[in-house]
Amino acid sequence: MVFAARDTQAGIDDRDLHPMLQAWQRGGPVSPVPHPPPSLGEKAALGEALFHSRLLSHDGSIACASCHSPEAGGGDGRPHSVGVGGAVGEINAPSVLNAALGLAQFWDGRAATLEEQVAGPIHEPHEMGSSWEEVLARLAADPPLRARFDRIYPHEGISPATVADAISHYERSLVPVDADFDRYLRGDERAISATAREGFARFKAFGCASCHQGVGVGGNMYQRFGVMGDYFADRGGVTEADLGRYRVTGRDEDRHVFKVPSLRNVALTAPYFHDGSAATLDEAIRVMARYQLGREIGEDDRRLIAAFLESLTGRVAPRATR
Incomplete structure (x- = not known):
């Protein structure tokens, strides 16, 4: 594909650029989110019902949405989530928003797909504390849900595979669109402030985009x-959850290695990091600069970068009628 642009004495006239090239020139390592299909579809609508159903937990006290609320940034606002019987988990719940864009699921990447991820919380004692046998029996005892499964999955009905398939279809719809920054990338000069534009420039200049792109x-x-400093030695109190990918691979080089989180909608997902140790966006930027970039970033720089990050907040489609 060839893009044509007009040369002027001032350089390239952005108004003449093809929208895709314009977005690339403005965003560099960051690309706009494509718009998803307007309709959830039957599988995703069923998955939405399951995601918000407490039938999946052992004592009927929590749902997937209890720890991953799409209306509240995809998380629960706690450093560590609370599961069945008041059990406190060992890690900060990652946002479900934009999970479909990730290379794997969970902080340590132990699930390769959204479908594979579904079984984890159901069986985790500190989360839903249930089992497939218990979950399937409860769903089968709910006539409206059973009828929906029979209609959508006529050859399988209710099974671990169909439950996981429906929930993953719903989760793939949780990619917020129309963030101010995306509208800016697509050509709307007024979509973000000069402060956010300067914040993005510094985000790139400091090297943040080497991991967040x-x-x-x-x-x-x-x-x-902790690329440029020993975060865990400085924080203290190292736990099993701090081992990251090491718990999946057993390789020493994977100790304290985690999936780099998406920064989309990050302004809504405090507290931050796998341990929930950063209460504010400003603190998270400071910690990242120190331990990942090896530098101290001043208050003004952090304010500008935060303005850019706030422009990444997109719109989540309203819940379907169930």
């Missing part, structure tokens, strides 16, 4: 937490 502004690679 692409459509998800992250989520597509693994990185060690």
Whole structure:
């Protein structure tokens, strides 16, 4: 594909650029989110019902949405989530928003797909504390849900595979669109403030985009937490959850390595990091600069970068009628 642009004495006239080239020139390592299909579809609508159903937990006290609320940034606002019986988990719940853009699921990437991820929380004692046998029996005892499964999955009905398939279809719809920054990338000069534009420039200049890039502004690679400093020695109290990918691979080089999170909608997902240790966006930027970039970033720089990150907040489609 060839893009044509007009040369002027001032350089290239942005108004004449093809929208895709214009977005690339403005965003560099960051790409706009494509618009998803307007309709959830039957499988995704069923998955939405399951995602918000407490039938999946052992004591009927929590749903997937209890820890991953799409209306609240995809998380629960806690450093560590609370599961069945008041059990406190060992890690900060990652946002479900934009999970479909990631290379894998969970902080340590132990699930390769959204479908594979579904079984984890159901069986985790500190989360839903249930089993497939228990979950399938409860769903089968709900006539409206059973009828929906029979209609959508006529050859399988209710099974681990169909439950996971429906929920993953719904989760793939949770990619917020129309963020101010995306509208800016597509040519709307007024979509973001001069402060946010300068924040993006510094985000790139400092090297943040080396890990946070692409459509998800992250989520597509693994990185060690503490490239330029020993975060865990400074924080203290190292736990099993701090081992990251090491718990999946057993390789020493994967110790303290985690999936780089997507920064889309990050302004809504405090507290931050796998341990929930950063209460504010400003604190998270400071910690990242120190331990990942090896530098102290001043208050003004952090304010500008935060303005850019706030422009990454997109719109989640309203819940379907069930």
